[in-house]
Amino acid sequence: MADIQGSYDDLFTAVPTALAASLDAGDAGAAVAVFVGGEPVVDVWGGFADAERTVPWQRDTIVNVWSVTKTMTALCALVLADRGELDPAAPVARYWPEFAAAGKEAVLVRHLLAHTAGLPDWDGPVDDLYDWPSATARLAGQAPQWEPGSAAGYAAPAAKAPLERTTIERRAVGEFDVLIDIKFAGICHSDIHQAREGWGEAIFPMVPGHEIAGVVSEVGPGVTKFAVGDRVGVGCMVDSCRECDNCKAGLEQYCTGGGMTGTYNALDKNGEPTYGGYSQKIVVDENYVVRIPDGLALDVAAPLLCAGITTYSPLKHWNAGPGKKVAIVGMGGLGHMGVKIAHALGAEVTVLSQSLRKKDDGLKLGADHYYATSDPETFTKLAGTFDLILSTVSAPLSLDAYLSLLKTDGAFVNVGAPEEPVALNLFSVIGGRKTLAGSGIGGIQETQEMLDFCAEHGFGAEIELIGATEINEAYERVLGSDVRYRFVIDTATI
């Protein structure tokens, strides 16, 4: 325990120095109590991970970032409040320019002040927290209750920037939360769309990843569905309103009460940014966690949490099964799962891929037929063939050409999410009473059903396991349709 006395400005060097001394001394953690003018101002405490002591960059992170994020910002807020200068837009930036650039001071300051004062997250007006006398009264009068939980992760610091190693905050385990030690995280093309702001403005730094498989390492007191040691998964959402008709019907992904909370690139109920699976730990409400059946290895199970459910849900909804001719367009991460699942459901499966490069694999995965869409004859040969076409293509397609491949009353269901709009001649759906539809991931209960289905049929995804340093290269390969068939990050390498 280091007690630090001095002027405010001294603290910004004294706190990191005290943390570094604790690391050097081999302490299990550090507690720093800061006094200004004999008054207790702030307590900072937390355990060190072994890596934080032994790996140089981790050590730098804890001294520079851990102290900055957890201590400096709280101090800055208090200092500035004391001086009557608390302007979230400018002064904190003096101490933490990156954070200021992202425009996040207000959220972080609010969070830190609430926790530093040992209070639950603040739900009153932010300005009340900036009130110096009441903040100090709370600090002096209350025992700290918050164990900060930092976790290593890989983040895009800005749109289109390469991903790099970083340390992120995970919230303390709440009453209904589980803490998951992430073992594997899949790379979905959606990660790339978002990290490059292809779908519009995004939140940075961004830790992508919504195909998460891991093991529960802690549960909150109200948790009933999971226990420490359980093998679990988290997909594209970590919360929703829970009250709208869709949430009640198990269609949380279509929540109309404010929308689902994405696993990353979203703000949670407290206004905190969510961070995804390219990380070693995550804290998630138990209602948004699913169980990975024993028969499925965690690495091949991870991609099921998005690629699996995104194809399973529409295939079930549009009744893919015996006697149905189903085409899967694009054989990447989603597409290869679409082939496996449609085959397991008993449908006659055709792959429509840009080329025949992956034909042998497609047939092995369960396709009955495989055609190249680069060959114009494919479209004449297959005209009027399919009951259902599921497109997983990440780029704009010629919808009219694909709609011509449907039987009367057939459905073209799109799950691919290209960055640009696509053109459509409406006569393509008028003739033959055809359906053009879309589908988004799947609900929590259906995700569990899909995992159980895959385990029963004895398959997960086809994966290329990579280390964290290979993420940027993997992104380029996905963009070049050169993935067989899902990259999965071994998070132990982060």
Ligand code: NAP
């Ligand atoms: P992926 O692994 O990159 O697979 C996409 C496949 O589409 C490629 O492997 C390629 O297959 C084909 N393709 C790519 N560019 C093409 C082009 N210009 N023309 C024709 N075909 C092309 O991506 P993914 O992770 O499966 O994701 C696919 C899309 O689904 C992404 O846009 C993603 O954001 C979206 N997505 C949507 C949901 C949802 O809920 N709706 C969920 C997850 C992902 P071939 O080499 O076989 O031609």
Ligand code: ZN
């Ligand atoms: Zn995805």
Ligand code: ZN
């Ligand atoms: Zn809802």
